[in-house]
Amino acid sequence: MRLLVVGGSDAGIAAALRAREIDPSVEVTVALADTYPNYSICGLPYFLAGDVPDWLSLAHRSVQELRGAGLELLLEHTARAIDPAAKRVTLTDGAAHEVAVAYDRLVVATGAAPIRPPIEGLDLPGVHVLHTMADSFALNESIGGRGAGSALIVGAGYIGLEMAEALTTRGLEVTVVEQFPEVLPTVDTELGGTVRTELMAHGVEVLTGFRVEAVGREDGALHVKGDSGLERSVDLVLVVVGVKPDSVLAGAAGVEIGVKGAIRVNRRMETNLPDVFAAGDCAETYHRILHAPSYLPLGTTAHKQGRVAGENAAGGSRLFEGSLGTQVVKVFELAAARSGLRDDEARAAGLDPLTVGSVAFDHKAYYPGAQELHIRLTGDRMTGRLLGAQIVGHTDAQVAKRIDIPAVAMFHELTVDGLNDLDLSYAPPFGSPWDAVQLAAQAWTIQWPGNALNLPRAEELEARVAGGRGSGA
Amino acid sequence: MRLLVVGGSDAGIAAALRAREIDPSVEVTVALADTYPNYSICGLPYFLAGDVPDWLSLAHRSVQELRGAGLELLLEHTARAIDPAAKRVTLTDGAAHEVAVAYDRLVVATGAAPIRPPIEGLDLPGVHVLHTMADSFALNESIGGRGAGSALIVGAGYIGLEMAEALTTRGLEVTVVEQFPEVLPTVDTELGGTVRTELMAHGVEVLTGFRVEAVGREDGALHVKGDSGLERSVDLVLVVVGVKPDSVLAGAAGVEIGVKGAIRVNRRMETNLPDVFAAGDCAETYHRILHAPSYLPLGTTAHKQGRVAGENAAGGSRLFEGSLGTQVVKVFELAAARSGLRDDEARAAGLDPLTVGSVAFDHKAYYPGAQELHIRLTGDRMTGRLLGAQIVGHTDAQVAKRIDIPAVAMFHELTVDGLNDLDLSYAPPFGSPWDAVQLAAQAWTIQWPGNALNLPRAEELEARVAGGRGSGA
Numbered sequence: 001m002r003l004l005v006v007g008g009s010d011a012g013i014a015a016a017l018r019a020r021e022i023d024p025s026v027e028v029t030v031a032l033a034d035t036y037p038n039y040s041i042c043g044l045p046y047f048l049a050g051d052v053p054d055w056l057s058l059a060h061r062s063v064q065e066l067r068g069a070g071l072e073l074l075l076e077h078t079a080r081a082i083d084p085a086a087k088r089v090t091l092t093d094g095a096a097h098e099v100a101v102a103y104d105r106l107v108v109a110t111g112a113a114p115i116r117p118p119i120e121g122l123d124l125p126g127v128h129v130l131h132t133m134a135d136s137f138a139l140n141e142s143i144g145g146r147g148a149g150s151a152l153i154v155g156a157g158y159i160g161l162e163m164a165e166a167l168t169t170r171g172l173e174v175t176v177v178e179q180f181p182e183v184l185p186t187v188d189t190e191l192g193g194t195v196r197t198e199l200m201a202h203g204v205e206v207l208t209g210f211r212v213e214a215v216g217r218e219d220g221a222l223h224v225k226g227d228s229g230l231e232r233s234v235d236l237v238l239v240v241v242g243v244k245p246d247s248v249l250a251g252a253a254g255v256e257i258g259v260k261g262a263i264r265v266n267r268r269m270e271t272n273l274p275d276v277f278a279a280g281d282c283a284e285t286y287h288r289i290l291h292a293p294s295y296l297p298l299g300t301t302a303h304k305q306g307r308v309a310g311e312n313a314a315g316g317s318r319l320f321e322g323s324l325g326t327q328v329v330k331v332f333e334l335a336a337a338r339s340g341l342r343d344d345e346a347r348a349a350g351l352d353p354l355t356v357g358s359v360a361f362d363h364k365a366y367y368p369g370a371q372e373l374h375i376r377l378t379g380d381r382m383t384g385r386l387l388g389a390q391i392v393g394h395t396d397a398q399v400a401k402r403i404d405i406p407a408v409a410m411f412h413e414l415t416v417d418g419l420n421d422l423d424l425s426y427a428p429p430f431g432s433p434w435d436a437v438q439l440a441a442q443a444w445t446i447q448w449p450g451n452a453l454n455l456p457r458a459e460e461l462e463a464r465v466a467g468g469r470g471s472g473a
Numbered sequence: 474m475r476l477l478v479v480g481g482s483d484a485g486i487a488a489a490l491r492a493r494e495i496d497p498s499v500e501v502t503v504a505l506a507d508t509y510p511n512y513s514i515c516g517l518p519y520f521l522a523g524d525v526p527d528w529l530s531l532a533h534r535s536v537q538e539l540r541g542a543g544l545e546l547l548l549e550h551t552a553r554a555i556d557p558a559a560k561r562v563t564l565t566d567g568a569a570h571e572v573a574v575a576y577d578r579l580v581v582a583t584g585a586a587p588i589r590p591p592i593e594g595l596d597l598p599g600v601h602v603l604h605t606m607a608d609s610f611a612l613n614e615s616i617g618g619r620g621a622g623s624a625l626i627v628g629a630g631y632i633g634l635e636m637a638e639a640l641t642t643r644g645l646e647v648t649v650v651e652q653f654p655e656v657l658p659t660v661d662t663e664l665g666g667t668v669r670t671e672l673m674a675h676g677v678e679v680l681t682g683f684r685v686e687a688v689g690r691e692d693g694a695l696h697v698k699g700d701s702g703l704e705r706s707v708d709l710v711l712v713v714v715g716v717k718p719d720s721v722l723a724g725a726a727g728v729e730i731g732v733k734g735a736i737r738v739n740r741r742m743e744t745n746l747p748d749v750f751a752a753g754d755c756a757e758t759y760h761r762i763l764h765a766p767s768y769l770p771l772g773t774t775a776h777k778q779g780r781v782a783g784e785n786a787a788g789g790s791r792l793f794e795g796s797l798g799t800q801v802v803k804v805f806e807l808a809a810a811r812s813g814l815r816d817d818e819a820r821a822a823g824l825d826p827l828t829v830g831s832v833a834f835d836h837k838a839y840y841p842g843a844q845e846l847h848i849r850l851t852g853d854r855m856t857g858r859l860l861g862a863q864i865v866g867h868t869d870a871q872v873a874k875r876i877d878i879p880a881v882a883m884f885h886e887l888t889v890d891g892l893n894d895l896d897l898s899y900a901p902p903f904g905s906p907w908d909a910v911q912l913a914a915q916a917w918t919i920q921w922p923g924n925a926l927n928l929p930r931a932e933e934l935e936a937r938v939a940g941g942r943g944s945g946a
Binding site for chain 2: 010021022040042043046051052057058060162288298299300301302303304307320321322323324325326327328329330335337339364365366367368395396398399400401402403404405407408409411412414418420421422423424425426427428429430431433434435446451
């Protein structure tokens with residue numbers, strides 16, 4: 001059985017390795033457009049910050065390791081067309097020669113491409129996006145080689161904030177511009193405000209509610225203009241406003257396209273075409289709470305989808321169990337994490353959410369170094385079910401693995417109060433007898449009418465069902 | 474409704490607070506033998522280390538806060554007898570006056586007492602146990618007031634190792650003696666060996682496989698003798714070999730006693746006597762994997778059992794969802810954690826476990842400060858179900874909250890390979906696209922016959938069922 005994988009990043013390599021792992025007789029070929037298979041795109045900001053001196057160390061696995069695992073790698077091979085009837089993919093190699101590769105099963109893992117917002121002057125020298133190793137080298141040249149002293153970052157999402165830290169670490173004066181009212185719009189504004197404070201404490205200029213409209217070159221500098229009178233002159237502009245699925249190749253071959261332009265897949269990661277799978281940032285993501293396709297391009301998800309696609313392509317039968325959009329970002333000394341739905345997202349999905357914010361120490365306050373964690377839990381008023389969690393706190397406060405507690409709980413459809421039943425670890429230097437997420441659950445539960453025995457809970461719920469979901473207390 | 478709680482530590486206070494929370498009309502009285510309600514016993518080593526300068530800060534809540542929550546506190550009231558027919562408890566107060574308190578519902582939360590092993594001379598001055606605030610003050614006096622320069626600790630469990638660190642921090646020469654072959658016998662010896670190395674690197678003398686037999690006083694020092702020629706002269710001896718349930722009061726009143734002398738309870742935390750509940754270290758613990766009563770005295774469990782007992786005593790209906798024995802300990806720069814069953818425990822329970830050890834970095838190796846995590850996962854060969862997890866690694870490596878990932882997974886009966894489906898957070902400074910516990914799960918899965926498609930999995934399982942559980946590969 002010949003498995004062809006188009007794309008050599010997280011999803012593609014995970015698919016290739018898993019297929020070989022469960023059936024070593026599968027012949028696996030991976031074609032990728034550049035020469036950087038299995039590189040950690042998430043590591044680019046740390047390479048650019050100087051935290052990672054050698055960019056070669058960004059590879060999850062070397063070319064030798066991948067070949068050692070039995071993968072045939074076609075480097076610098078860009079896929080041009082899929083012929084699903086002939087089961088063949090046409091590619092061009094580095095010398096522009098055309099190559100045809102036949103397959104029995106195909107995994108499309110073409111990833112995503114940076115969104116280019118409608119800003120004039122994006123093609124000027126010194127204006128960058130950040131998605132590939134090549135982007136990274138170009139940006140590094142702008143910072144170091146040309147000695148940039150100041151930078152403006154368009155977009156205050158994950159990459160924007162990581163790059164704000166990275167460029168500050170490299171000694172640049174950094175301005176971040178975000179069109180939403182607060183930075184890190186993936187979390188509630190209350191928590192985004194904490195992140196803004198951290199950015200400002202490290203000298204980053206934060207401009208929210210502004211839209212950048214044009215970049216021009218004047219007197220050797222880049223001149224940035226936006227609405228509401230925004231004007232800044234800087235040496236470097238970085239545009240990081242998100243990504244869109246790279247589904248052109250698949251779409252041209254008749255693969256059905258779904259949410260936000262991503263390749264439509266079922267939970268086996270199959271497309272509508274026989275023997276054609278898709279995985280990673282080019283594909284839809286089954287959302288575990290919404291039970292519906294969504295678009296959540298994350299490295300973790302790409303690995304999992306790739307693994308499922310590879311297993312099924314090799315003859316297995318596994319479902320992708322879904323994403324909760326669990327994610328975390330480091331911003332200087334803060335970690336900001338979320339999993340599941342925010343209040344507004346739950347409401348938009350037709351649920352009746354209750355969101356309660358609370359503050360708890362990461363470990364017993366009497367033990368030195370205790371840090372405040374700002375936690376927001378969203379639960380369903382009707383059922384008490386946990387729908388979402390957000391945590392912001394110090395990088396020493398185990399925020400990343402603490403968000404995994406509600407993440408695993410939501411994976412299993414636990415209620416908010418059910419968090420209090422979980423047997424979590426505790427020692428005074430690391431936690432509390434009730435972990436901070438359990439204290440947050442108790443804060444939520446106190447505000448939830450279903451908690452109190454002396455309220456007519458059953459009748460109240462009936463009344464709400466009769467009155468529709470929106471009538472909750 | 475009058476609720477009486479006997480015991481003012483974790484379980485008792487949790488019961489009292491929860492009863493008031495869900496029904497503020499309940500009159501709650503808490504009787505305790507000393508004057509330290511709601512103190513963090515787990516914090517004693519950190520007070521003794523000097524990390525917690527003020528012992529008052531060890532209180533989870535002050536007397537004022539507890540009274541503010543509507544609890545009537547009877548300090549220095551020792552319960553002497555329960556009359557279940559008359560629904561009355563007889564106590565003696567600090568002045569030895571007898572007091573009778575009537576109840577409608579009773580929660581027994583009398584906790585545990587330190588085990589006193591058969592060692593001669595345990596009553597000598599300078600020989601200590603550590604369980605109460607009074608023990609703590611006495612030990613502190615021996616260390617500081619009398620200027621001890623050396624200490625021998627009998628028992629290398631959690632408290633023993635925390636105290637080895639504490640006394641080292643206080644400048645004492647410390648010897649730890651453990652009768653088992655390795656320190657921290659709650660984890661596998663492979664991981665215990667890592668902890669031993671850490672102890673020795675900090676100057677602690679570690680003697681395993683020795684049994685202490687006698688302590689005598691000679692020339693102003695304590696002379697410790699054991700088997701195999703063990704002899705040491707020290708200024709201070711600390712005996713911390715575990716605890717046993719304090720179930721005498723309940724037993725005398727006709728309450729049924731179960732596992733290891735603990736009060737028998739059902740999952741509502743009810744004893745065999747009407748309206749008498751028990752919770753915490755005096756009571757049995759329903760084990761979530763074994764589906765059977767066990768004895769697992771842990772502060773986390775005490776809080777949860779107390780909360781369930783208080784809720785039910787106030788008229789609610791909640792089950793204690795069980796313990797996995799999840800725990801973590803800090804030993805100098807190491808954290809050692811476990812949850813669920815070890816291989817030998819699973820085997821003793823009639824299961825057919827497979828345990829696989831692996832090593833993974835806590836976060837991407839290219840980001841500075843990556844630490845090795847030593848992980849051991851135990852799964853059921855028959856079903857693939859996750860049965861246990863152990864992690865040892867640096868205190869900066871989020872070990873405590875990382876063990877919570879398998880803990881929450883086991884709570885929901887996930888398989889080992891199912892860990893790979895969990896949507897966990899990732900950023901290069903905090904983790905990997907596959908978290909370390911997922912990489913450990915992959916290492917386990919590769920060794921599990923159920924993983925490979927090209928093995929006759931279904932037939933093999935049938936054959937195993939036919940041949941009995943012990944015949945697994």
